[in-house]
Each structure stands twice: as C-alpha cells, then as structure tokens.
Amino acid sequence: xxxxxxxxxxxxxxxxxxxVPVSARLMMIGMLYVGVLIAxxxxxxxxxxxxxxxxxxxxxxxxxxxxxxIALYRAVLKRLHARAGQVEPAQxxxxxxxxxxxxxxxxxxxxIILREIGGPGQRKLKDARVLVIGAGGxxxxxxxxxxxxxxxxxxxxDDDHVDASNLQRQVIHTDTSQGMPKVFSAEKAMRAQNPxxxxxxxxxxxxxxxxxxxxxxxxVIDGSDNFDTRYLVNAHCVAARVPLxxxxxxxxxxxxxxxxxxxxxxxxxxVFPNRPADGMVPSCAEAGVAAPLPGILGTMLAMEAIxxxxxxxxxxxxxxxxxxxxxxxxxxxxxxxxxxxxVCTG
Numbered sequence: 001x002x003x004x005x006x007x008x009x010x011x012x013x014x015x016x017x018x019x020v021p022v023s024a025r026l027m028m029i030g031m032l033y034v035g036v037l038i039a040x041x042x043x044x045x046x047x048x049x050x051x052x053x054x055x056x057x058x059x060x061x062x063x064x065x066x067x068x069x070i071a072l073y074r075a076v077l078k079r080l081h082a083r084a085g086q087v088e089p090a091q092x093x094x095x096x097x098x099x100x101x102x103x104x105x106x107x108x109x110x111x112i113i114l115r116e117i118g119g120p121g122q123r124k125l126k127d128a129r130v131l132v133i134g135a136g137g138x139x140x141x142x143x144x145x146x147x148x149x150x151x152x153x154x155x156x157x158d159d160d161h162v163d164a165s166n167l168q169r170q171v172i173h174t175d176t177s178q179g180m181p182k183v184f185s186a187e188k189a190m191r192a193q194n195p196x197x198x199x200x201x202x203x204x205x206x207x208x209x210x211x212x213x214x215x216x217x218x219x220v221i222d223g224s225d226n227f228d229t230r231y232l233v234n235a236h237c238v239a240a241r242v243p244l245x246x247x248x249x250x251x252x253x254x255x256x257x258x259x260x261x262x263x264x265x266x267x268x269x270x271v272f273p274n275r276p277a278d279g280m281v282p283s284c285a286e287a288g289v290a291a292p293l294p295g296i297l298g299t300m301l302a303m304e305a306i307x308x309x310x311x312x313x314x315x316x317x318x319x320x321x322x323x324x325x326x327x328x329x330x331x332x333x334x335x336x337x338x339x340x341x342x343v344c345t346g
Contacts, residue, residue, distance in 0.1 A: 100126070104196055108150050114312075121310035122150060128309045131155040131217040133206050133233055135182040137294030138223030138247055138301065140172035145302035147190040147197055151309070154190065155217060157202040157210075158182045169291040206233060215240040219308060221301055222246040227275045234259060234268035238344050244268065245304055245316075247297045251287050252326035254297035257335065258304060258316040265317035266337040267344040293325050 100108075100122075111117045111125075128151050132139050135158040146154050162170075162177045162185050170182075177185040183201035190199050202213070206229050214220060214236045222233045222244060230246060237244040243260035246268055259267045300321075307313050322331045339345060 098126070104150070107194075107196070111149065116312035117306075117310050121312065124310050125150050125306065126152045128219065129153040129155070129217045130219045130221060130305060130309075131157065131214065132221045132223060133157050133229065134223035134225065135170075135172065135186040136160070136166065136223065136225065137169045137289065138249065138298040139186070139221075140170045141295050141298030142221055142223060142301045142305070143186050143190055144172055144193065145299060146305060147194045147199075149302070149306055150194065151197065151305075153198045153200065153217075155200040155202060155213075156183050156186050156190075157204065157206055158186075159203060159205040169289065169294050171295065205229075208232070211236050211239065214242055217242060219305060220244050221305060223298065223301065227272075230268060230272075231275070235343050238267050243308060245301050245308070247301050249289060249293050249297050252290055252293065253322065253324050254293055255320055255322045256297055256300050256304070256316060257320040258308065260317050261344045263317055264337070266335050267341060269343045270338040270341045271320060271335045273338060273341070290325060296323065296325065 105112070108122050111122050112119050114121075117125075130146055130151050130153070132142055132146070132154065135143065135156050139156065139158070143154065143156055158181075160182050162173045162180050162182055164178060166173060166182075167175060167178075172189045173180075173182065173185045174189075177188075181201075181203045183203045187199045187201045190197065206224065214233075220233060220237050220242055222230055224230055224233065225248075230248075234244060234246070237259070238261050241262050243258065243262070244267075245256070245258050247254060247256040257268075257271065259265060259271075261267055300323075304316055307315055318335055320333050320335050322333070324330070337345065
C-alpha cells in the first residue's frame with residue numbers, strides 16, 4: 001500500500017511542476033486507485049503484483065471511502081466559505097454628502113490622487129448635477145466620461161431614436177440599440193459603466209417648458225445640432241444663473257467654450273449674436289463629419305465639466321477654442337460681453 005501512496009505522491013508532484021490543472025491531477029490519481037482496486041479484486045491472493053500493492057479489497061475500499069469523505073467535506077466547506085464571503089452589490093448612493101464606499105474609493109482612486117481634484121474634488125463630482133442636451137455625437141463621449149468620472153446625477157435630454165447612420169460616431173449606442181430612444185440607450189450604457197450614479201433620461205426636445213428643469217442642475221452641457229436650440233438653452237441658463245458648456249462640430253472642425261454670466265463671462269449670444277443664414281452652416285447630415293471629431297470635442301466638454309465642478313485649472317470662460325482636425329491646429333480666441341446683448345445685459 002505504501003508503494004501506491006508513494007506513486008500517487010510522485011504523480012501529484014510531477015503534475016504540479018508541469019502546471020497540470022488540479023482536476024487533471026486528481027483524475028490521474030483516481031485512475032491509479034481504480035486500477036489498484038481492480039487488481040486486488042481480480043488477481044489471486046498470491047499474485048506478485050497484488051502482494052506488492054498490499055491489502056485486500058476491503059482495505060482499499062475503506063481508504064477510498066475515507067478519501068472521498070475528506071474531499072466531500074472540503075468541497076462543502078469551500079462552498080460555505082464562498083457563500084459567506086458573498087456580499088450584496090453595492091447600491092448607488094446619490095444623496096448629498098453620501099459617503100463613498102470601498103468600491104467607489106477604488107474606482108475613483110486615479111482622480112483622488114490628482115492634486116487638483118483629490119478627495120474633496122471627487123466629493124464635488126459625486127454631489128454634482130449635470131444636464132446634457134443631446135445624446136448624439138457630442139453627447140455620447142460627454143455622457144460616458146461624466147458617468148465614468150462619478151458625477152452623481154446626470155440628466156440626458158434628446159427626442160431622437162438611434163439610427164444606423166448614428167453608429168459611425170455616436171459611440172454610446174450599439175447596433176442592437178437601433179430604434180430605441182437615444183436617452184434610454186445612453187442610460188443603459190451609463191448604468192453599465194457606473195452603477196453608483198443616478199441617470200435621469202428626458203425623452204423630449206428642449207423647449208420653453210424646460211426652464212424649471214435647468215434650475216435643478218449645477219451645470220448644463222449643450223451638444224445639440226441646431227442654432228435654435230443653442231440660443232434657447234443659453235437663454236434659460238442665463239435666466240437660471242447656471243453655467244453652460246457648449247460645443248459645435250462640422251466636417252473636420254469644432255469649437256467649444258464656457259458661458260457663465262455669474263462669473264461675468266459673455267453668454268452664447270454675445271459670441272454668436274446672429275443666427276447664420278440658411279445654408280451657411282450645413283448640418284452633419286448635409287456636409288458629413290469625421291467620426292472621431294465629435295469624440296474629441298465631446299471629451300473636451302467632459303474635461304471642462306470636471307474642471308468646472310472641481311475648480312481645477314483654468315476653464316474656457318471668456319475664451320473660445322477652435323479645433324481643426326484636418327490640419328491639426330488649435331486656436332484659442334478671447335470673447336467679450338456685448339453691451340447690447342438681449343439675453344445677458346438686457
């Protein structure tokens with residue numbers, strides 16, 4: 001019997017050295033045991049091989065039974081430990097001043113170790129309420145990065161549905177989302193990205209009825225694709241004294257700025273006092289757009305939003321940044337309030 005036990009030990013060690021899976025090693029030892037059991041059952045008592053194995057059928061069956069009981073006990077114990085170690089998934093806490101749990105601290109650690117953000121800055125992000133107008137090309141990366149960054153409450157407003165032509169650049173939506181309202185497609189992706197945030201979808205177009213809604217948020221990000229909406233969002237933000245981040249793109253170019261009249265910056269209509277004549281600024285559907293361009297400008301919007309919320313660095317208030325992707329050029333020009341602006345000085 002000792003010889004068989006030594007052989008089993010040798011098989012186990014060789015398997016471990018060769019990095020054979022535990023299940024495979026156990027199978028080899030099991031096959032050895034079955035062979036021995038057959039040998040001591042079939043071979044005559046005085047057979048040399050049976051004598052070498054030592055013991056009879058009862059002894060080997062008893063040994064196998066004891067080993068089986070030990071294995072069963074270990075399996076049950078391991079299962080009980082696993083069940084005891086399971087915890088309910090941490091639920092999002094969106095109440096003001098809610099404490100970070102351990103999972104959140106690990107998630108946001110790269111922010112927390114940034115000197116300009118740190119723990120207090122991450123707390124500001126968690127308590128922040130940001131409304132994003134548009135869940136299309138610009139809105140997609142904004143929503144993804146705000147969610148990933150831990151902005152506590154994110155509203156998303158859009159009345160459109162996901163279409164095949166959107167998928168070239170609106171990366172928050174997937175092929176299976178076609179036909180779904182964009183706000184619900186975006187909400188699904190954001191919750192999958194970060195369960196510790198609250199997402200508020202508004203499946204509607206931004207209009208005059210949204211005045212009270214704007215006042216419920218700390219920051220508005222406008223990623224709409226038409227001037228009428230941009231002017232209206234700007235007017236409501238000025239009235240509610242809520243900072244506005246706005247960007248626009250076409251073909252290979254984009255622009256972005258912060259409009260915060262509470263900090264004496266110009267508003268959107270100060271910088272763009274007149275709506276362009278029809279046909280002067282073609283839409284993306286009419287003129288086309290390079291797929292990564294809204295991603296670049298949208299990510300910039302998300303970055304400026306994080307800076308605005310945490311107070312890190314210098315924002316784009318009073319400055320308009322223009323990005324030309326085709327020739328890899330970036331310009332920043334100063335903007336000024338207009339004394340005759342009907343929105344912020346009227």
